[in-house]
Amino acid sequence: MESFEKSWYVLHTYSGYENRVKANIESRAQSMRMGDYIFRVVVPEETTKEVKNGKEKEVINKTFPGYVLVEMTMTDESWYVVRNTPGVTGFVGSHGAGSKPAPLLPEEINSILKSLGMNIRNVELTLSLGETIKIIEGAFAGLEGQVTEIDDEKHKLKVNVEMFGRETSTELDYDQIEQLS
Structure with missing residues (x-):
């Protein structure tokens, strides 16, 4: 097999x-x-x-x-x-x-x-700091934000999104975002 x-x-x-x-x-x-x-x-x-x-x-x-x-x-x-x-x-x-x-x-x-708090889907992304992404899952779904930190080992990243005229930082899994072309 x-x-x-x-x-x-x-x-x-x-x-x-x-x-x-x-x-x-x-x-x-x-x-x-x-x-x-x-x-x-x-x-x-x-x-x-x-x-x-x-x-x-x-x-x-x-x-x-x-x-x-x-x-x-x-x-x-x-x-x-x-x-x-x-x-x-x-x-x-x-x-x-x-x-x-x-x-x-x-x-x-x-x-x-x-x-265990680990990434479920093994999503392969090539992200760079400052890149704009779209959040597709979670509390900020539908918003776009800028990548501020990347942790390839844990498949997590920090993103700044704008809410109510202020920047808010959030931590996301790779499978919660979508790269914009």
Whole structure:
């Protein structure tokens, strides 16, 4: 089942080794020249506040202990690199004996990524500071604004829009905007 479409897959790992597995996959993808097949590796985490001994502190908990999400194009080579990464016990949705796993459904991964505050659609844009864009989603939908900051890693940008005669800054995901020609 070779697919040349990138999809999200779930890996089962030893509990407590999720971040180490993420680092290992990213390192192996780079060293084995698989960057065109293995794209993003995510360990879903959430931050909660706990009060212990009268002091409040932030605690980071794994949303799915023992699991890591990987966005990849499923080929024999990419499957082999990920499957044989130290700490990975297998793909979820694989029936063993070397069979390829089933990817997550778009609505499943969209829900997970949105809950983590990550960009859902992988929109590729080439933006420049000062460029005027149109906002197509969210509270400022329909307005145009100027790009003031770009964070390609998180697929987010800051845009100044004019409201009530004043400039207002807003942070948007790439999939909430449209480039003007």
